[in-house]
Amino acid sequence: MHPRIIDTLKRRQLSITDSRKKILELFLERKAALAHADIEQHSGDEFDRVTIYRTLQTFVEKGILHTIPSADNSVKYALCKDACTEGHHHDNHVHFMCDACGITYCLDHVTVPAVQLPPGYQVHQLDLVASGTCIKCQ
Amino acid sequence: MHPRIIDTLKRRQLSITDSRKKILELFLERKAALAHADIEQHSGDEFDRVTIYRTLQTFVEKGILHTIPSADNSVKYALCKDACTEGHHHDNHVHFMCDACGITYCLDHVTVPAVQLPPGYQVHQLDLVASGTCIKCQ
DNA sequence: ACACAAATGCAACTTTGTTGCAAAATAAAT
DNA sequence: ATTTATTTTGCAACAAAGTTGCATTTGTGT
Ligand SMILES: [Mn+2]
Ligand SMILES: [Mn+2]
Ligand SMILES: [Zn+2]
Ligand SMILES: [Zn+2]
Numbered sequence: 001m002h003p004r005i006i007d008t009l010k011r012r013q014l015s016i017t018d019s020r021k022k023i024l025e026l027f028l029e030r031k032a033a034l035a036h037a038d039i040e041q042h043s044g045d046e047f048d049r050v051t052i053y054r055t056l057q058t059f060v061e062k063g064i065l066h067t068i069p070s071a072d073n074s075v076k077y078a079l080c081k082d083a084c085t086e087g088h089h090h091d092n093h094v095h096f097m098c099d100a101c102g103i104t105y106c107l108d109h110v111t112v113p114a115v116q117l118p119p120g121y122q123v124h125q126l127d128l129v130a131s132g133t134c135i136k137c138q
Numbered sequence: 139m140h141p142r143i144i145d146t147l148k149r150r151q152l153s154i155t156d157s158r159k160k161i162l163e164l165f166l167e168r169k170a171a172l173a174h175a176d177i178e179q180h181s182g183d184e185f186d187r188v189t190i191y192r193t194l195q196t197f198v199e200k201g202i203l204h205t206i207p208s209a210d211n212s213v214k215y216a217l218c219k220d221a222c223t224e225g226h227h228h229d230n231h232v233h234f235m236c237d238a239c240g241i242t243y244c245l246d247h248v249t250v251p252a253v254q255l256p257p258g259y260q261v262h263q264l265d266l267v268a269s270g271t272c273i274k275c276q
Numbered sequence: 277a278c279a280c281a282a283a284t285g286c287a288a289c290t291t292t293g294t295t296g297c298a299a300a301a302t303a304a305a306t
Numbered sequence: 307a308t309t310t311a312t313t314t315t316g317c318a319a320c321a322a323a324g325t326t327g328c329a330t331t332t333g334t335g336t
Contacts, residue, residue: 015302015313036292048316053293055314069209069267073324096259107259113251115266120273121234121245128253129207129265135258153282153333174323186285191324193283211293 002028012062012086019047023055024064033068033076033095033104066091068104069127078106092126098134105134140166150200150224157185161193162202171206171214171233171242204229206242207265216244230264236272243272 005024009016026042027034039052056077059065063084068076083090094110097103112128143162147154164180165172177190194215197203201222203215221228232248235241250266 017302017314019315049292050294050317051315067209069207069265071205071207071213071265073211073213075209075211094253094255096255096261099262107255110253110255112266113253115232115248115251115268117232117234117245117248117268118273120276121268122271122276123234123268124237124270125268127207127209127265127267127269128250129267130253130255130259130261130263131265132262133260135256138258138260155283155333157284187323188286188325189284196283 001025004028008064012064014058014062019051019055020058022046023052024059027065027077027079031105033078033106035074035076037074062086063089068095068106069129070097070104076104078104081108094128094130096134097129097131098137099131100133100137103134139163142166146202150202152196152200157189157193158196160184161190162197165203165215165217169243171216171244173212173214175212200224201227206233206244207267208235208242214242216242219246232266232268234272235267235269236275237269238271238275241272241274 001021002025005021005028006016008024009020014020022043023039026039036052036056039056040049043052056065060067060077063080063086065077066080066084066089068078070076078095080089080091091106092112094107094112096105096107098105112126115126117123139159140163143159143166144154146162147158152158160181161177164177174190174194177194178187181190194203198205198215201218201224204218204222204227206214206216208214216233218227218229229244230250232245232250234243234245236243250264253264255261
């Protein structure tokens, strides 16, 4: 088991359960974003569908995962950096979705540029999603 | 009926049907983006749910509507500019979702800034979605 | 007015997401 | 280490969202 798992859960005062450990491990070993359906597939019938929904929701609330918007009605989830805490996310990096292999990457080192909006719009969050062909699919 | 409706459909060689006229009119009179559910509500039981799905899909394919990504599993649709044609969208503007009123706006005059991605990533599309408080909800 | 092609409505179905509650697992207290 | 309290899980039942095939209707071109 990945050494960060217990620590990550404890720091958020979450009980250490099998499903949480396993789902967190999935995210730690794959580097890419995962959708609910991906997790359901990779965990077989180890947990109930409902447990996966609730675990993802908890992880987002506690700052362990962040969501990635998409135009195809399939929200993906990816690991946050340590800076994120309960209710305070700082995932201001660009995301990349590959049209060929379907993988979604967090480009942690590419920050979202500031944009000048018309006066009167107060921005709380900026999401920039790029799509195209990833480095493996060229 | 809005004067642009017939023209818009004919230019894409689409048959002029009641549902297409009505759905297109909805988008033309409201300036904001609409989700499938919004259209279903505003059209009562005038058309079948399936017809709305198929109409939206056709409109996206033909360059009449574009989709707007979101992090809450609810795809919204908005009118394209005339530049968009079948299979070739040019909707490179910023979108704004208001947390208060829920309205999603196309900021047609705010273009998405270029970003420098790591080498090997070939970008086909860039989507920038801002969220916060809109001008009416301040 | 007619023939052909395209779009619609309906039904049946699949997939996705939600909720309440009893049972099981985890954490805290003794 | 046991017991108690709290939290999480699985199940069932449900609601919402999206898909597909096919007969009927509507629209288009002659
Ligand atoms: Mn990310
Ligand atoms: Mn737009
Ligand atoms: Zn790829
Ligand atoms: Zn608003």
